[in-house]
Amino acid sequence: MIEAKVSDILNRYARDESSLIAVLQDLQEEYSYLPREALEQISKEMNVPLSRILSLATFFKAFSLKPKGKHPINVCLGTACHVRGAQLILEKFERELGIKTGETTQDLLFSLEAVRCLGCCGLAPVVMVGEEVHGKVTQTKVPAIIKKYKK
Amino acid sequence: MAVEKEKLYRVHLMVCAGTGCVSNHAFEIKEALEKEIKRRGLEKEVKVVTTGCNGFCERGPLMVVQPGNIFYQMLTVKDIPYLVEEHLLKGRPVKKLMYQPPEEKTPVPVLSEINFFKKQVLVALRNRGLIDPEKIEDYIARDGYKALVKALTQMTPEEIIHEVTISGLRGRGGAGFPTGLKWQLVRNAISPDNEKYLVCNGDEGDPGAFMDRSILEADPHSVIEGMLIGAKAIGATQGFIYVRNEYPLAVKRILIALDQARYYGLLGHDILGTGFDFDIRVVRGAGAFVCGEETALLASIEGRLGEPRPRPPYPAEKGLWGKPTCINNVETWANIPVIIDRGGKWFASIGTATSKGTKVFSIVGKINNTGLVEVPMGITLREIIYDIGGGIPGGKKFKAVQTGGPSGGCIPAELINLPIDYESLTAAGSMMGSGGMVVMDEDTCMVDVARYFLSFTQDESCGKCTPCREGTKAMLDILTRITEGKGTEEDLGLLEELADTIKEASLCGLGKTAPNPVLTTLRYFRDEYIAHIQDKKCPAHVCRSLNVYKIDPQICFEKGHGCDVCRRNCATDAIIGSKGEAHKIDQTKCIKCGVCFDVCHFGAVKVE
Numbered sequence: 001m002i003e004a005k006v007s008d009i010l011n012r013y014a015r016d017e018s019s020l021i022a023v024l025q026d027l028q029e030e031y032s033y034l035p036r037e038a039l040e041q042i043s044k045e046m047n048v049p050l051s052r053i054l055s056l057a058t059f060f061k062a063f064s065l066k067p068k069g070k071h072p073i074n075v076c077l078g079t080a081c082h083v084r085g086a087q088l089i090l091e092k093f094e095r096e097l098g099i100k101t102g103e104t105t106q107d108l109l110f111s112l113e114a115v116r117c118l119g120c121c122g123l124a125p126v127v128m129v130g131e132e133v134h135g136k137v138t139q140t141k142v143p144a145i146i147k148k149y150k151k
Numbered sequence: 152m153a154v155e156k157e158k159l160y161r162v163h164l165m166v167c168a169g170t171g172c173v174s175n176h177a178f179e180i181k182e183a184l185e186k187e188i189k190r191r192g193l194e195k196e197v198k199v200v201t202t203g204c205n206g207f208c209e210r211g212p213l214m215v216v217q218p219g220n221i222f223y224q225m226l227t228v229k230d231i232p233y234l235v236e237e238h239l240l241k242g243r244p245v246k247k248l249m250y251q252p253p254e255e256k257t258p259v260p261v262l263s264e265i266n267f268f269k270k271q272v273l274v275a276l277r278n279r280g281l282i283d284p285e286k287i288e289d290y291i292a293r294d295g296y297k298a299l300v301k302a303l304t305q306m307t308p309e310e311i312i313h314e315v316t317i318s319g320l321r322g323r324g325g326a327g328f329p330t331g332l333k334w335q336l337v338r339n340a341i342s343p344d345n346e347k348y349l350v351c352n353g354d355e356g357d358p359g360a361f362m363d364r365s366i367l368e369a370d371p372h373s374v375i376e377g378m379l380i381g382a383k384a385i386g387a388t389q390g391f392i393y394v395r396n397e398y399p400l401a402v403k404r405i406l407i408a409l410d411q412a413r414y415y416g417l418l419g420h421d422i423l424g425t426g427f428d429f430d431i432r433v434v435r436g437a438g439a440f441v442c443g444e445e446t447a448l449l450a451s452i453e454g455r456l457g458e459p460r461p462r463p464p465y466p467a468e469k470g471l472w473g474k475p476t477c478i479n480n481v482e483t484w485a486n487i488p489v490i491i492d493r494g495g496k497w498f499a500s501i502g503t504a505t506s507k508g509t510k511v512f513s514i515v516g517k518i519n520n521t522g523l524v525e526v527p528m529g530i531t532l533r534e535i536i537y538d539i540g541g542g543i544p545g546g547k548k549f550k551a552v553q554t555g556g557p558s559g560g561c562i563p564a565e566l567i568n569l570p571i572d573y574e575s576l577t578a579a580g581s582m583m584g585s586g587g588m589v590v591m592d593e594d595t596c597m598v599d600v601a602r603y604f605l606s607f608t609q610d611e612s613c614g615k616c617t618p619c620r621e622g623t624k625a626m627l628d629i630l631t632r633i634t635e636g637k638g639t640e641e642d643l644g645l646l647e648e649l650a651d652t653i654k655e656a657s658l659c660g661l662g663k664t665a666p667n668p669v670l671t672t673l674r675y676f677r678d679e680y681i682a683h684i685q686d687k688k689c690p691a692h693v694c695r696s697l698n699v700y701k702i703d704p705q706i707c708f709e710k711g712h713g714c715d716v717c718r719r720n721c722a723t724d725a726i727i728g729s730k731g732e733a734h735k736i737d738q739t740k741c742i743k744c745g746v747c748f749d750v751c752h753f754g755a756v757k758v759e
């Protein structure tokens with residue numbers, strides 16, 4: 001299964017190193033993390049050492065080596081959001097979900113990340129759940145946001 | 152690809168579909184409009200167009216009716232039937248959906264009369280709100296690609312570079328390097344096999360800035376056209392647009408635009424039959440702030456770790472795969488077609504002696520009219536904050552504005568009459584940066600802001616050089632100590648010493664500029680540092696270790712009748728009391744999240 005998918009992704013690009021990051025991005029998008037066996041396959045087929053792939057995978061924030069929740073929650077800690085109280089929003093999510101930033105809930109429904117600026121600072125503080133942007137979030141609105149994705 | 156023949160419509164409804172408005176349900180508004188227009192049998196006369204970001208994000212969802220330039224704001228689906236009936240059928244614009252300035256009694260119907268828009272001069276954002284970014288025909292109808300035709304058929308590369316040089320355009324990505332000069336350097340650089348590259352830097356890592364995103368999403372062809380003209384000028388055959396990982400819509404829009412440009416013969420082989428070849432590839436960033444730095448960016452296009460390398464050699468001599476490479480920011484590229492079309496002299500007539508043209512700023516933070524604005528260089532901070540930005544919400548006092556992101560600094564309220572250009576921002580200890588302006592009021596703690604930026608740079612430091620990696624960490628530790636009330640006066644001297652070393656010895660701009668937020672806050676807000684150190688108090692009540700929340704029993708009982716809202720919202724059951732009686736906070740359980748303060752309607756919760 002994974003093997004076919006990875007071949008499919010590899011076929012989208014020229015097999016040279018400048019495509020490596022794009023390949024990892026597609027893989028991340030597909031599985032919402034980088035499965036080990038997929039990386040091994042990429043290493044073999046693109047003829048790059050696994051260690052190089054892993055160094056890219058850990059350097060860039062877009063990549064994760066662990067599975068993420070179904071609904072990734074990204075709380076913006078950019079400057080505009082920070083001065084409007086984003087840290088408190090993040091902590092409220094931690095308490096409500098019972099996890100720390102960077103972790104995933106046991107039911108694999110949510111993972112919580114802090115990010116730097118989502119580019120909609122006009123609506124600060126901003127929280128993104130999956131692709132959906134929530135603006136002007138307050139601590140009291142947090143439970144309702146979580147509830148929306150629980151169904 | 153089908154090219155849509157535009158029918159003639161009586162009215163166009165320009166619905167903003169920028170990220171801000173979309174999160175405020177702009178697409179539901181669009182659907183409701185289309186449904187209602189159909190129901191009223193107006194579909195042959197009225198067309199709904201979704202545009203890129205209009206700029207006035209604070210008031211979304213937004214719609215502008217053309218002709219007439221009538222500006223509607225904060226729309227809800229419920230308003231739509233009435234709006235369609237009144238405005239489109241009966242010709243009576245709906246006052247209650249228009250923008251009304253806070254202190255005035257009547258609304259302002261026409262967009263160009265609203266203060267937020269009045270002082271703006273649109274060059275890079277010239278098509279804002281006027282085109283559908285997914286239709287090249289809309290761009291062409293607004294004189295798009297006219298400059299390209301001129302550049303390819305009537306101008307030599309030298310003439311193009313000359314025009315850009317006399318325009319005085321300087322890089323909009325931060326450092327403000329003269330664009331014409333950079334192009335000349337790349338043109339002069341020798342490439343053994345004649346390959347030269349051109350890159351558009353759309354990494355936009357500065358938190359609080361979103362102009363590049365807006366340009367790429369709202370008007371991708373303006374960047375493509377700029378790059379085509381640049382390619383002709385420097386002799387490049389391949390271009391790259393590097394887009395930040397967090398901007399998937401921008402990637403989608405550019406890909407559509409590139410396809411359309413190829414379809415029209417504006418990209419690829421033998422462009423416009425002139426024998427000129429050029430194409431553009433999109434590269435997605437993978438989430439590393441340092442990749443906005445040019446050498447790190449080039450490394451990551453090549454598929455390597457996004458780490459900076461020492462310059463020289465500059466990318467102009469040795470860039471992508473060792474070839475001469477011209478790298479410019481999104482906004483820089485978007486200015487180029489206008490400069491070629493209207494002439495460098497015209498562009499240079501806007502702005503100040505050393506900072507020509509306009510600049511796009513995002514005004515965010517503690518300000519009434521958050522959004523994106525394009526203003527002539529040299530405009531004063533006062534005009535931006537008060538005339539355009541509408542001042543500070545809640546009658547609070549303006550304290551400072553942060554410009555230049557993590558590399559910049561905080562400009563205090565005393566400098567409100569500062570003209571905004573490259574030189575005066577630098578003289579004030581900050582920098583232009585990409586144009587993010589984060590406004591701060593009396594409730595913002597400047598020590599916390601300094602700590603915030605250091606934690607940012609510490610986090611984003613790629614770790615390659617020691618001064619940046621270890622130095623920012625040491626500074627962050629000190630700042631954290633101060634915000635926890637454990638700082639000493641020696642710490643301030645220590646911060647300044649560390650700052651000097653980091654500035655001096657770091658490898659790239661990230662480290663070299665990282666101390667700026669600390670240095671400017673020390674320079675202008677030293678008293679706040681002292682308050683944290685000597686009095687163990689955070690005057691703005693932001694640094695939580697120093698805060699104590701208390702409930703005034705009298706206000707709670709007499710005004711609020713012990714309403715109990717605070718207790719119900721408390722995360723840790725730290726509030727004691729039941730409905731009808733004065734409440735109290737158990738300090739041992741209080742985590743100082745401030746929810747009780749936010750939810751109390753009676754002002755009974757105090758923070759000291």
Ligand SMILES: Cc1cc2nc3c(=O)[nH]c(=O)nc-3n(C[C@H](O)[C@H](O)[C@H](O)COP(=O)(O)O)c2cc1C
Nearest residue numbers: 322323324352355356443444445479480483660661
């Ligand atoms: C740490 C760091 C981050 C940067 N981030 C960006 C960025 O996000 N976007 C950008 O255009 N330039 C950024 N720059 C500046 C680029 O290195 C480069 O100067 C710029 O892209 C050149 O384009 P310009 O002359 O049109 O401004 C950054 C520089 C540094 C040192």
Ligand code: FES
Nearest residue numbers: 076078081118121
């Ligand atoms: S700072 Fe949060 S969206 Fe920009």
